[in-house]
Amino acid sequence: MKNKVIPYGKQSISQSDIDAVVDVLKSDWLTQGPAVPAFESAIAKYCGVNYACATNSATSALHIACLALGVGEGDIVWTSPISFVASSNCALYCGASIDFVDIDLETGNMAATALAKKLVLAKKRNKLPKVVIPVHLAGQSCDMAAINELAKEYNFKVIEDASHAIGAKYKAKPVGSCDYSDITVFSFHPVKIITSAEGGMAVTNCEVLDKSMKRLRSHGITNNPDEMTEPSHGPWYYQQLELGFNYRMTDMQAALGLSQLKQLDNFVSVRNDIATTYNHAFANSTVAHLTQSDDCYSSYHLYIVRLTQCNIEKHKSVITGMREQGIIAHLHYIPIHLQPYYQALGFSDGDFPNAEAYYKQAVTIPLHPTMTADEQQFVINTLIGLV
16 A cells, blocks of 8 residues: 555544534634533433533543542552553642552453552552552453452542543443443543544543532632632622632534534444454464453454564564554553653552563554555554564
C-alpha cells in the first residue's frame, strides 16, 4: 500500500456530526448551554447510572473525581503502571502520594491477586490506599467484582479509569454502571471510541459526588440556593464554596459527543469484528494478543499484541519496520514508574516486573472503524513478516 499511512487509531466523523456542531455554532450558546446537560443525560442513560459530569478532558475528570472523594495531602492512591500518566498524575494534583499495582501480563490490566497481596502488606504498615484506580486497558474491564470485594474489606474507594472503555460491558452490564465503583471516567479524545474533539465524563450513582464534581469543574462556584451559606441576593448571585477549576466542556464539544454517541454501538461492533479477524490471523503465529475474559465485552479502543519471543532489539525493529511501511504501530504504554519524574519520586526498575515485561513485548497495531479489509490484511502480513 505504497504511500498509504495507516494510523493506529483515528476519529470517524459523519455529516450528521458536522451538522450537530454547526447547529450549535448558529445557536445562542457556544458554551454552558443546553447541549452539555443533554450529553450528560444521554451518557447516564446509556450506562444505566444516575449522574454524569462532563469535563474538558478525562484528565480533568480524574482530578475532580479524586477531589470529590476527599483525596488530599497524606492520602495514598494506587493505580496501574500500564496506563497514560494522567491515571496517576490526578492523585499528585491533589497533594496525595501515588503507588502502583502490578498487572496481569496476559490482559495488561491491574491484577486483582497482586492488589490483594499488596493490601495485606499495606495494612500491616498502616499504608492503605484511600482510592484505587483500576485502568481498563484497550477497552477491556478489569476484574471489578474482585476489586470491589477488596474495597469493602479494606475500606478504599474506587475510580474506574474507563478512558478506553465506553461501549464495553462487564458481566453483561455497561462499563460505567458503577456497580463496583464510586466513579467511572471516560475519555472522548479523537482516537477514542467516540469523540467530542477533547472531552471527558465522570459518572456516578452518588448525588453528593456528582454535585461536588460539577462545582469543582466550574471554579468551585454554585448558584444553587440550597448549597449557599446565606440567602441568595438575587438571580445574579453565586458563591464560591471551594477552590475549583475551569474544566467545563463546551456546547460544541457536547453536540459532537452527543451525535457520536448514536453511533457508539456500531463503532464497537466494527472494532470487535476487526479484532476477531486479527485474533484468527495470529492464532498460529508467535504473535499473542491480550487475553479477553469471558465476563467482558471489550470496546477495543486498542488492539495490543505481545511479541513473547522477541528480544528488545527485535521488538524495536518490528515497530520501526511497520512504520517504514506506513503502518503507525505504537506502544501503549511505557510503565509510569519508569518515567524520570516518577523515578525522582523513588520508583525504579524492578518495582513492577510484569509491567516491565509487558513493555518489552507490547505492540499496538491499527484498529479503527474506517479500516478497510485490504488495510487490515496488509497490517497482518507486514507484522507476521517482521516477527
